[in-house]
Amino acid sequence: MKAIIAATVLAILMMYAGFVVKEKKTILSIATLLLAVLLGVNIYELLTMQEGATIALFQYQLTITRFSVWFNMLMTAATLLYVLLMGNDIIKVGKHTGEYFALFFFILVGTYLLSSFNNMLIMFLGIEIISIPQYILAGSDKRNLKSSEASLKYLLMGAFSTGILLMGITLIYGATGEFNISKFSFLQMEYINPMVLTGVLFLIISYSFKISAAPMHFWTPDVYDGSPTPFTAFMATIGKTAAFIGFIRLFHTSFASISQSWTIVLAIITAATLFVGNITAVFQQSVKRMLAYSSIAQAGFMLFSVVSVSALSWQGLVIYGVAYTIATLGIFAVLLKLKDFTFDGFNGLAKKNPFLAGVTTIFIFSLAGIPLTAGFMAKFYMLQAAVRQGNLMWLVIFALLMAAVSAYYYFRVIIAMFFKTGEPEISELSGAQKFLLVLTALLVIVLGIAPQLLLPSGI
């Protein structure tokens, strides 16, 4: 609760700072400071909460648990890391720097709502609070035609999916007379109301839009490619993970009892997402576009957490979300240092700048799921959750084959960096940036050895 209020207040503060302060560097410092404050508030809330406690607010519209606060804290920390890593590139985009930072705070408010909603209307609110700032961020580079196109595409697709989301909520309300997700009682009905099933299907479709799952993924490459690169990094990582927590919360709280009627749909969506994401990524020439498709593929893996209904899936989502976020942020931070976003732009990086090549290798290994990196443990948790489900073995094996395909395009970066010759153009790295990249890479490895750090007892 404190965090939600704090985030809102800080967002407004940030907006005013944008009006008052003209110097962009100062705005960046203010944003970093305020994010650190927000992180502090989250930690404070976590520490003051008792184990197993559930705080219900607004007549059970929000239920805050230690898990949701923990998740919020991780997302806030990830945003802070993101701003630290790419702050200097964010302030180069467009004119209204203060507003962009304010939008991040708003997105965090939406994330907090999605991790603790207990009412479908709050969920709707959360999703919209996450989505609308992202439409703006996509189009923030106003004078760039591709950026405007990305924003418009994103808005139209997003509006469409919002309509479907509302329709789904309405159908479920019509069938059950309830908005409260913990009060649906599907099992007491003699048969499952077709309206409920249609509603669940609509919800799956609209969430698939938000997390860019096939076949509702087609906006992703264009939007990710067209948006200013630092914002692509944000949308592909924190924005996506936030949508996932809403997805899993809705489906595992309220629809768990009728899971046999929707898991097969979602399993097929997962398989399609993995297939489309991985196969298309193979054919990309631009690393940025490859990362867009790979983010679709990674969403396929994250979908495992929703498909397999068990306690493990929540843990898996936390680990996967964080592991994927850190590694992708790292890759994007490196990408921003290069002038050329194609694979050839990485040629000879190991000779020219062994440091950058080294950290990139760690991030790539993590995305590809090589042991000793966080990405491996993330995949491990997901697979374990799915194997435990029992009847999803086909999906597990399919996903593993797709993971092998993913090695193909991830390793193209490594081949380019280490085994090809070229003269990549790199902008200067400051000492602080070096330090942050090392920190991020270390985080990837530490979480690969001890993933339980992300799941402390009592959450």
Next chain:
Amino acid sequence: MILVLLILIPLLAAKLTFFSKEAAKNVALLGSLLTLGLSVYAALNCGTENLAPFALNWMPAIGAQFSLAADGMAAMLCLLTGIIIPVVLLINRNKAIDNPGAYYALILYSQAGLMGVFLASDALLFYFFWELALIPVYFLCSRWGGERRIPVTFKFFVYTFVGSLMMLSALIYLSLQTNGVNAMSLQNIVAAGKALPMMQQHIIFVLLFLAFAIKMPIFPFHTWQPDAYEQSPTQVTIILSALMVKMGLYAVLRWLLPVVPEAMAYWSDTVMTLSIAGIVYASLIAMMQTNIKRLVAYSSIAHMGLMCAAAFSGTELSQQGLMVQMFNHGINITGMWVIVNMVENRYGTQDLKKMGGLANTAPGIAIALVIISFANIALPLTNGFIGEFMLFTGIFQSASHYHMVFMAVAGLGIILGAVYTLTMVQKVAYGENNSGVLAVAKMNAAEWTAVIVLIVFIIVLGVFPQPLIDLIGIR
């Protein structure tokens, strides 16, 4: 603690090597000799208190432990790794290598990974090391290999990566069948696998076998191997063929045979047929080769085929023979590559047609080549004979209906092996010198050391193999 050091010392030595620029090859050699000493100590103390298993809590949530243990087989393979790596570092000491720090460090990293694979008694840890042994080799081949190195190494990587992912899913499945406490430990995995119904055993078998078959490699999963062996720098080829393929065989004995014994028995005829078909197939191709590295590569497939067939024959003797032969094959194939490396360095070619006359120009190398070739075709009094004798007896005693056929066809493979090996000896050592290189350099001290160490092993173990058999007998 010794077990941890066996992994830790190569790791630290690699770190040191990486930063020691020009002195890298000496630092690496020193580190590898230290590891050798340790692995000898481990082999001598196997089964005693000094080699107690080591376990540390690692990820209790998924039941993974950092646990190492060594029985005779593991200690034997660690010893082999300990012996081979210094030999690898001894050859090619005069050759200038681009970025030597990274090169030698990666060799030691792969050694650490290999030690880990042989010592791990936890499934997740085993998987970690299984992958980690691969990564340095991937970099070694792609960076320092031949002309077509990048696509070839990549093919190798993707093949093995697919295999290991299949293995991962099987291990996860098995670990979920336990009660959750230390779910990943070898004992629990074995217990869980044994208790599975037949249908599930089949699935687990296929998933695990695929990973191991690709690694060994067994026909028809071998297509990455000749290219990778040919394109890698010869030092790395030694690591691949003497040590990394042993990972596959070792895994069959440790992680497949005890886990799904019934499925193993069910599939044994199929696998033995594949393996033995592979012997003949690889031998026939080897006979046609004009490239010396490809020839040795195919001969290695043939040898692996025989060993894999023995692993699946289900008799005690063939298992014992397999372990003996794992050691001997490691020594012999290293010897072959050491000679190939010397010949290639001196003649500047891998083409057999452009060689010849080595017996006149460099008699020392020619003598070594002949001895090692004899060991390779398992002549009595060489170490290869003991191993293959046990393997054949084991296959002959197997309960399979077709054991006679298997015997006969595998025996044919031996004859073909003699044909291509001796043809190679003849083309390299005798006849006219077609290379255009008249003054062939003599073996230097480092090369002498490497060759003599290998030949001593070949002859001593050929005459008196009992210490080796005693070692592998320790449970």
